[in-house]
Amino acid sequence: MTQPARHAAMLSISNSGSNLAAAAEKQQPAQHLHTQSQSSQGLRVPSNRKTIYDRHLNRSRNAELSRASFAFLFAEMVTYAQRRVTGIQDLEKRLNEQGYPLGLRLLDLLFYRTMSSSTSSSLSSSSTSASPPNRPLRILPLLHLIHGPLWRLLFNRPADALEHSVSPETPNEYMITDNDPLVNTYISVPKEMSMLNCAAFVAGIIEGVCDGCGFEAKVTAHNQPTEMWPGRTIFLLRFGESVMEREKVLERAGVK
Amino acid sequence: MSYYFTILSPTDVPLFNIAFGTSKSGGDGIARFRFPDTAQYMNQFIIHSSLDVVEEAQWMNGNMYLKHIDTYPPASAYISAFLTPSGARFLLLHQPPQLPTNNVSSATAGSGSILGSSFSGSGGSSSRASASSVAANPTSPQTEEAVRQFMTEVYENYVKTVMSPFYRQGMEIKSSVFRGKVTAAGRKWL
Amino acid sequence: MSSATKASRIGEELWKTRVDKVNAELVTLTYGTIVAQLCQDYDGNYQDVNKQLEKMGYNIGMRLIEDFLAKSNVGRCANFRETADMIAKVGFRIFLNIAPTVTNWTSDNNQFSLVFDENPLADFVELPDDGRAQDELWFSNILCGVLRGALEMVQMQIEAHFVSDVLRGDDTTEMRVSLVRYIEDEMPPDEE
Numbered sequence: 001m002t003q004p005a006r007h008a009a010m011l012s013i014s015n016s017g018s019n020l021a022a023a024a025e026k027q028q029p030a031q032h033l034h035t036q037s038q039s040s041q042g043l044r045v046p047s048n049r050k051t052i053y054d055r056h057l058n059r060s061r062n063a064e065l066s067r068a069s070f071a072f073l074f075a076e077m078v079t080y081a082q083r084r085v086t087g088i089q090d091l092e093k094r095l096n097e098q099g100y101p102l103g104l105r106l107l108d109l110l111f112y113r114t115m116s117s118s119t120s121s122s123l124s125s126s127s128t129s130a131s132p133p134n135r136p137l138r139i140l141p142l143l144h145l146i147h148g149p150l151w152r153l154l155f156n157r158p159a160d161a162l163e164h165s166v167s168p169e170t171p172n173e174y175m176i177t178d179n180d181p182l183v184n185t186y187i188s189v190p191k192e193m194s195m196l197n198c199a200a201f202v203a204g205i206i207e208g209v210c211d212g213c214g215f216e217a218k219v220t221a222h223n224q225p226t227e228m229w230p231g232r233t234i235f236l237l238r239f240g241e242s243v244m245e246r247e248k249v250l251e252r253a254g255v256k
Numbered sequence: 257m258s259y260y261f262t263i264l265s266p267t268d269v270p271l272f273n274i275a276f277g278t279s280k281s282g283g284d285g286i287a288r289f290r291f292p293d294t295a296q297y298m299n300q301f302i303i304h305s306s307l308d309v310v311e312e313a314q315w316m317n318g319n320m321y322l323k324h325i326d327t328y329p330p331a332s333a334y335i336s337a338f339l340t341p342s343g344a345r346f347l348l349l350h351q352p353p354q355l356p357t358n359n360v361s362s363a364t365a366g367s368g369s370i371l372g373s374s375f376s377g378s379g380g381s382s383s384r385a386s387a388s389s390v391a392a393n394p395t396s397p398q399t400e401e402a403v404r405q406f407m408t409e410v411y412e413n414y415v416k417t418v419m420s421p422f423y424r425q426g427m428e429i430k431s432s433v434f435r436g437k438v439t440a441a442g443r444k445w446l
Numbered sequence: 447m448s449s450a451t452k453a454s455r456i457g458e459e460l461w462k463t464r465v466d467k468v469n470a471e472l473v474t475l476t477y478g479t480i481v482a483q484l485c486q487d488y489d490g491n492y493q494d495v496n497k498q499l500e501k502m503g504y505n506i507g508m509r510l511i512e513d514f515l516a517k518s519n520v521g522r523c524a525n526f527r528e529t530a531d532m533i534a535k536v537g538f539r540i541f542l543n544i545a546p547t548v549t550n551w552t553s554d555n556n557q558f559s560l561v562f563d564e565n566p567l568a569d570f571v572e573l574p575d576d577g578r579a580q581d582e583l584w585f586s587n588i589l590c591g592v593l594r595g596a597l598e599m600v601q602m603q604i605e606a607h608f609v610s611d612v613l614r615g616d617d618t619t620e621m622r623v624s625l626v627r628y629i630e631d632e633m634p635p636d637e638e
Binding site for chain 1: 266314315316318319320321339340341342343408411412413414415416417418419420424425430431432433434437
Binding site for chain 3: 043044045047048050051052059060063065066067068069073076077079080084098099101154155156
């Protein structure tokens, strides 16, 4: 959990730890931000001075667009990615990587929205202990965050199932099921690529959410069709060793 | 009160920082750190030396706003922290104006404070004048609340920054508009 | 009733009744990742990014027109002015839930502008502050390709390009659309 020697790395202060304050005076911190970066021209703005900072984050919260538009865009994204890779695995990796930064963004957006709605609804009781959302500290609350709020933000409904691996060999594996993933609805995969699951994009989003919260994980999407749900997809989350160890420590400390 | 606010990436890369002074109680919003020549380095140093405390608190407490989590007695500095769910840390150093004489020679003491003991350093400040005002007392409930409001407002603008598809995690935030928003939040709450 | 008003009504009716919907932000964010990815792949060569976006749009347009015709069930437009209203008030309404303004016609009725008051593709977006993106990148350029692809499938060769974008600091977002020629013999271009 702790990373020793981080101060030295961050400030590039010499490791003569005896009088750190003196060392700090002598040496320039490497990553000290220069205020000169301000003096660059910066971005132009329209004459009404509107920027991204003037747009309310909840403005498009309940907005809708055509499902076909999403399908067309997504299909084009897959086709484009396909031209730059050598095989299915490579393609899935690329889709995953494109989803990842989206996961980080959605995480912040999700918390902002929960915060803003919790403070606006309980403004009168805005003591310090008003109820802004908690960052997930354990795997289970993280999974619930993905299964519920994240899925609702993306797809307007929760995911269909959340399971823990039953094998004692793989206690670090969890599965989130979507019976009918939107990303597969309009995408017809060529026969020679029948193993491809474009939900790798969504797997990347999940991975971004996990990583953002400090739960290093690998997330993959797998086809698990049933008679009723031909597009059924299982997202397999495999948490890293360090995460599992922290789980044990937090468990003992009574952190939920 | 003088403030130094910084945003660190999950890997501790500084993404943004700004110094300002209190605007409450007739303050002019200008930072007056006690050792102006070295203030910038000292502030960064103090903030970074509080990161172990932040990291420990991060996994014991799921709140985004962790209130004031560390003190650095040699500089009479207090650190408040706000953690975004995606791993960025907002750290605010506050240093009350120099009222009593303070002892510079003990510069190395207290730098290694851990979560439990860090609060002990705040005892001395309560004796200062107008203990309840945001401008004077870094540990009063009023200050904690004001800092929370400040952090929340900065967070809103931070989310707007990271929502842009061209923003990548760990990129320095250079927008002058963002800087203006943080300055405005400081003026409004602190 | 003007052709524009009529088209607006058709568009709004279709949006309400015939269009399957998804969360708008999913579309916005997905498009954002596409453009950001292209900028990365083309190493900041924004001209190439514009071209690639246009090409992607063209592919989409060729397929999207079927969906459009099936949903809208509208007949052939009598002239290019009617086509413009159909694009702005029905097409954009169905696919992006917006209706840009049709304006700035040339006297030969072969060129017009679409002015966008809102553009869901560009929500949340701030262009890179690298001193070039605001001069070179047309963030929503995919839309030019969509128009070209879709209209080609109904026998119109057009050319479309953005002339301004609020993301670049302009006061408006405006696309210029020009009719090059009708592809079919039975619909010869107007001769002046």
